[in-house]
Amino acid sequence: MALVQYSESESESEPDSPQRPTKRPRQTSNLGNQPSSLPPLPAAFHDLYASSTRVSVRDDPSLHGGRKRVIPHVEGNWPTHIYLEWYPTKEELSLLSQLIAQMEGQLDDHGTKLHSLLHSDLGARLPLHISLSRPVVLRTEQRQPFLEEFQAAMKQSNLSTFDVTLQSLDCVSNYEKTRWFYVLRAERPEDDGLNRLLGLSNQCLSQFEQPPLYELPQDAIASPKANDTRVAQADGQTRNDYSHCFHVSLAWSLTDPSSRERGQIARIHLRKVHELRIRFGCVKVKIGNHISSIPLRSGV
Template sequence: MSLVQYSDSESEAESASPPAKKPRVEPRPGLPPLPAAFHDLYASSTRVSVKDDPNLHGGRKRAIPHVEGNWPSHLYLEWYPAKNELALLADLIAQAQGHDPKEHSIHSLLHSDLGAQLPLHISLSRPVVLRTEQRGSFTDLLQKSIRDSHIAPFSVLPDILKWVSNYEKTRWFLVLHVAKPLNDELNYLLHLSNSALASFGQPPLYAPSRDSRARASVAHDRRTDYSDCFHISIAWSLDAPAVGDVERVAAIDLKPAQDLEVRFDSVKAKIGNHVESISLPAT
C-alpha cells in the first residue's frame, strides 16, 4: 500500500497539533444467548447426497431410507449444555475412550466436525415416517395433547453412565441415564407421543414389537413405567463395547455429572427438515 503525499502546510499544521487521544474502549458485556427458536432453524445439516452413503457420515447408515413423499420424523426433548457442562461431558467421553482409541473408536456428539456445538436430547419416539398429507394433522394432534396435559416445565438429573445400542445393533451410544423426575413427566410425555404416533400407524418407543395389537395397547397404557430407558446420548461408536470398555465406564466417578440439572420447557417435533417447538404449559 503506497503512502499518501501531504503538502508542507498540512505537515506543519499536523506537527503543531497535539497528538489525538485514542478513544477509550469500554469493555462489552457478554453477548446474550441465542433464542431457542434460532437453533430450530438450523437443526438439519445440508444434504450432500441423495443416496445413503455411509462414507459421508462416519460409517453410519440411514435408519429410514429416503423415499419421495415420506418424512423421517422424531420427537424429543432438547438440551443445549452450558460451557462448564460441556467441559464436564467432554471429560466423561475422554475417560470412556481409554488410552488407546484404536481399540474402541468413540465419536463425540457434543460438537460437529466444524466445531459447532450440537444439541443433546432425550428421545420421545424412535425414528418414524409420516406422509406429506399427515404432517399438519399430526402436529395439530400432538400440540393439543401436550397443551391439554398441563405438564409444566421440569428438570431431570443424570445418575448412570452406560453403553446402549440402537434397535438395529448398528451403533452403540455412550449415554447418561436420567433419574425419574418428581412428577413422572417423562413417562407422561412418552405416553402422549406414543398415542399420537399410534393414531398415524407408527410404532411406539420402548414398547414390545411382537405384533401391532400389542404395540397399540402398550402405547396407550400410561401405567407402564419406562424410567429405566430415558437417557441423553453424548457419544457413539460403530463397534460394540468390549467387556473392558463397559467396566471402564462403570468405574467413572459420576458425582460431578449428578449435579447437572437439565431443564426442559418444550417438546421438539422434527418432521423432515422442519422443527416444531411445542411449549409445555406454564401451569
C-alpha cells in the same frame, strides 16, 4: 442460507491495481475477555439451523463416519422425531468432554473409536436430547394432522416444565444394531414428566400406524412380571414405567463394547455430573427439516 468462504487471494485486491488503499494495522481489543452485552439468542433460533447441509442424495457412509442411513430417503416420506432438547453451557460441555475422554480411555485397544455428539465436524456446538420417539416416517399428507394431534394432546395434558438429573453411564445400541451409543441415564423426574410425555408420543404415533418407543409387546404387558414396571399416577391410573430407558447420548461408535469395557465405563466417577439439573420447558417435533417447539406449562 449457506455461508461462502473466500480464500485470501480472492478477498484482496490485485497487486497491480491502481490507487490501491494502504492497509491500516489491525487493532487488537480485549473485548473477548469481557462479558457480552448482547442478549442471548432466542431458543427458536436454533431450530432454524438445526439441520445439516445435505452433501449427497445417496446413502454414502464414508461421508458420515461409517454411519448407514436407517430410514432410506424416499420422495414423499418425512423422517420424524419427538424429543426434549438440551443445549449445554460451556462449563457443562467441558465436563461432558472430559467424560467422553474418560470413556475412551476405558476402551481396550481393538479399534473402537468414539465419535462425540457434542460438536459438529466443523467444531460448532450441538444440542443433546432425550428421545420421546423412534425415528419414524410420515407421509406428506400425514404431517400436519399428526402435528395438530400431538399439539392438542400436549395442551390437554397440561404438563408443566420439569428438571432432569443424570445418574449413570451406559452403552445402548440402535434398533438395527448398527451403532452403539454411550449415554447418561436420566433420573425419573418429579411428576413423572418423561413417562407422561412418552405416553402421549406413543399414543399419537399409534394413530398413524407408527411403532412406539420402549413400549412392551401386548403379551409382555399382560404377564405378571410386567406389574413390576408399572407406576401409580395422581389421577389413580397406572402406566408402564420406562424411567430406566431415558438417556442422553454423548458419543457413538460402530462397534459393540465388550462386557469388560461396559463395566469399566459404568464405574467412572460422576459426582459433578450428578450435580447437573437440566430444565426442559418444551417438546420438539422434527418432521423433515421443520422443527416445531411445543411449550410446557410454566410453574407447578
